[in-house]
Amino acid sequence: MADPSVAAVVRLGDTVRFTRPPGLAAWAAVGGKKEADGPLAAGFDLLFTDNRLGEETWEQAESTLQRHCVELLLQKADASAAQIDLALGGDLQSQCTATAYTFRGLDIPFAGVYGACSTMAEALGLAACLTAGGAADRALAMTSSHFCAAERQFRTPLNYGGKRTPTAQWTATGAGACLVTAQAGPGQVRLTAAAFGRVRDLSVKDGTNMGGAMAPAAAETLRRFFADNRCSPADYDGVYTxxxxxxxxxxxAQLLTAEGIDLVGRHKDCGLLLYDRETQQTGAGGSGAGCAASVLAAHILPALKTGRMRRALLVCTGALMSTTTLLQGxxxxxxxxxxxxxxxxx
Known part of the structure; x- marks a missing residue:
């Protein structure tokens, strides 16, 4: 039994550090056709060769992708929907409709969150805070993206045939979900700290250069985290953006080097792990809210569970624009x- 006189969390600058770390009881990753052909395919729980998943629209397909992910997660955790106190999740569709439509059939208390492609880390951090603080015993954190739904919303419909720029990234068709428990049990990966970032803007106006727009935010969050916790990238087996x-x-790398922080040998990007850029023609790499979520569940957490890694950071980045703001310059x-x-x- 945890000592109630000991605080469950300690605040260090922008970092929330858990004195009694929440645990990850289970996780699941579901992907589409492109992901099935990628280097991490073996780590997914379920892969589809048809990105429509038998649905009439791409938007419905993304909800179906999420539903399979939740069902697999509950199955792996040997839990029912009735045992989940809260679900936190979001996606890239307007008003997070993919996630809302998923949970309308699951009868789980639901809080929608939106951080664009940063949503998975945001949902996990919030779930950890809520469980560590006693507001929930079991919280589900999930997010997804769908290539075709995202292309239609943020760029142009697929049948338009627009040419992709060299800086453009490939939106993942994938979903990742984790079940967070109030205190890590035996054999569970532990969520030991969370840091919620500050909004940064490098004045990038090119909607096809998400990496350039998001890099300053990643650098800011990492800089503050290392300073708050008096640690460095060398203390981790992997720093995953x-x-x-x-x-x-x-x-x-350039921004952090200027701050005296060396990521060499530690930094890995989920968008570069999910696909083989050369053979799969994914441009500058993968992106989308489902990119980091699925790589987390298919690659990072299994490595921690088996002891192939001891400590890792997941830093999810999100571009917070809309189609309207881009058109407005x-x-x-x-x-x-x-x-x-x-x-x-x-």
Whole structure:
């Protein structure tokens, strides 16, 4: 039994550190056709060769993708929907409709969150705070994206046949979900800290250069986290960014090097892990809210669970523009949220 006189969390600058870390009881990753052909395919729980998933629209397909992800998560956790106190999730569709339509049939208390491609780390951080603080015993964190739905909303319909620029990234068709428990049990990966980022804007107005727009936010969150916790990238087996791609990853390294922080040998980008850029023709790399979520569940958490990694940071980045603001000539603000994950205690 935890000592109630000991605070469950300690605030260190922008970092929320958990003295009794919540645990990840289970996780699941579901992907589409492109993901099935990628280097991480073996880590997914379920992959579809038809991105429409038998539905009439791409938007319905994304909800179906999420539903399969939740069902697999509950199955792996040996839990029912009635045992979940709260679900936190979102997607890239307007008003997070993919997630809302998923949970209308699950009868779980639902709080929608939106951080664009940073949503998974945001949902995990909030779930950890709520469970550690006693507001929930079990919280579900999930997000997704769908290539075809995102293209239609943010760029042009697929049948338009528009040419992609060299800086453009490929939106993942994928979903990732985690079940967060109030205190890590034996054999559970622990969520030991979270840091919620600050909005940064480098005045990028090119809607096809998400990596360049998001890199400053990732650099800011990491800089503050390392300073708050008096640590460095060398203390981690991996520092995973959500989906900066080639352009954003190079910019992140430059920005942190100027601050005296060396990521060499530690930094990995989920958008560069999910696909083989050369053979799959994914441009500057993968992106989308489902990119980091699915890589987390298919690759990062299994490595921590088996002890192949001991400590890792997941820094999910999100571009917070809309189609309207881009048409109005606004620049693209971005945010990056972070969670620290550690292997189960011996």
């Amino acid at each position: 959500g989906d900066l791609g080639v352009v954003g990853s190079e910019m992140l 606004e620049s693209i603000p971005a945010v990056a949220h972070l969670v620290e994950l550690t292997a189960p205690e011996s």
